[in-house]
Amino acid sequence: MCARTQAAETGSEKQTATIRLDGLTKRYGEIIANDDVSFEVRPGEIFGYLGPNGAGKTTTIRLLLGLIKPTSGSAEVLGADVRDRRALTEAKAEVGYLPDELGFEERLTGRQVLDYFARMRGDERREELLDLFRPPLDRPVETYSSGNRRMLGIVQAFMHDPELVIMDEPTSGLDPLKQDRMHAFVAEERDAGKTIFFSSHVLSEVQHVCDRVGIVREGKLVALENIDDLLERGGKRVRVQFPEPVDEDRFGTSEMIDVETVDRTVRFTYTGEPATLLEHLVQFRIEDVDVGDPKLDDIFKHYYGDDGDAEAG
Numbered sequence: 001m002c003a004r005t006q007a008a009e010t011g012s013e014k015q016t017a018t019i020r021l022d023g024l025t026k027r028y029g030e031i032i033a034n035d036d037v038s039f040e041v042r043p044g045e046i047f048g049y050l051g052p053n054g055a056g057k058t059t060t061i062r063l064l065l066g067l068i069k070p071t072s073g074s075a076e077v078l079g080a081d082v083r084d085r086r087a088l089t090e091a092k093a094e095v096g097y098l099p100d101e102l103g104f105e106e107r108l109t110g111r112q113v114l115d116y117f118a119r120m121r122g123d124e125r126r127e128e129l130l131d132l133f134r135p136p137l138d139r140p141v142e143t144y145s146s147g148n149r150r151m152l153g154i155v156q157a158f159m160h161d162p163e164l165v166i167m168d169e170p171t172s173g174l175d176p177l178k179q180d181r182m183h184a185f186v187a188e189e190r191d192a193g194k195t196i197f198f199s200s201h202v203l204s205e206v207q208h209v210c211d212r213v214g215i216v217r218e219g220k221l222v223a224l225e226n227i228d229d230l231l232e233r234g235g236k237r238v239r240v241q242f243p244e245p246v247d248e249d250r251f252g253t254s255e256m257i258d259v260e261t262v263d264r265t266v267r268f269t270y271t272g273e274p275a276t277l278l279e280h281l282v283q284f285r286i287e288d289v290d291v292g293d294p295k296l297d298d299i300f301k302h303y304y305g306d307d308g309d310a311e312a313g
């Protein structure tokens with residue numbers, strides 16, 4: 001664990017938060033894209049910012065980078081108030097940004113794009129990153145696949161060796177192998193002391209890669225949890241097999257949610273105490289039971305209900 005993370009955990013969080021949002025609000029007419037959002041990102045963690053399309057993730061990121069102004073509330077990035085243009089510009093020398101839509105100058109080659117960013121911010125890690133991610137440097141960006149664009153974006157975001165990297169849906173357009181490479185890379189960067197803000201609507205990747213997660217829905221932060229606590233709070237996923245088809249009404253309790261019955265097997269998420277579950281189960285003739293952690297997808301559904309967007313990941 002890096003020294004700054006320890007400082008954050010021993011109570012001096014106020015001084016050491018890498019990102020701090022305090023009542024951050026952004027309105028577009030009737031739409032409240034961010035509604036009184038407050039949380040902190042600690043040094044040396046991968047913070048997942050999870051929500052379906054349109055939840056307000058990109059708005060938060062644009063506010064943090066000073067690309068748009070808050071309607072009310074405030075935020076700090078590396079100690080700089082996002083409303084203070086000069087302080088933020090200085091702080092941004094230590095920030096990398098991988099946008100969801102990579103707006104490179106299309107006629108430039110990948111190499112020229114990197115040269116451009118290098119002149120602005122430096123590129124001491126360029127070669128090391130190119131060895132890992134390998135975009136085709138001598139072709140114009142307009143000929144790139146979406147995966148190669150993302151590869152170029154990653155090199156661009158990390159090559160000046162920033163303290164904080166803000167990534168907006170960083171694995172979209174990547175094949176599974178490249179996604180894995182990206183997840184492993186992000187974890188290594190965290191282990192080396194970097195702070196990563198990782199926006200995603202893909203639950204499994206947040207579960208896989210992040211240390212803490214903020215869940216955002218319709219502009220509001222609805223949960224802020226360690227990944228492990230989130231799984232614990234989500235109850236246990238249970239599968240019970242009976243010797244004969246079961247009467248769901250007799251077997252079901254109010255602590256069981258997401259109940260699925262197929263023939264002699266019932267699956268459900270149990271939100272009560274383990275002892276209560278065991279007391280309940282002994283009343284039935286049972287052939288087999290297994291109990292495991294629920295998927296973050298299931299927990300996510302509890303926050304979002306069963307709307308289509310929640311299924312997107």
Ligand SMILES: Nc1ncnc2c1ncn2[C@@H]1O[C@H](COP(=O)(O)OP(=O)(O)OP(=O)(O)O)[C@@H](O)[C@H]1O
Pocket residue numbers: 028031032033051052053054055056057058059060100201
């Ligand atoms: N410039 C704008 N003018 C008006 N409404 C906007 C603007 N930018 C965003 N919004 C609205 O604000 C809400 C949040 O959008 P935002 O792009 O932040 O969500 P998101 O979680 O990043 O979603 P996605 O993953 O689809 O980008 C949406 O309802 C969106 O339509």
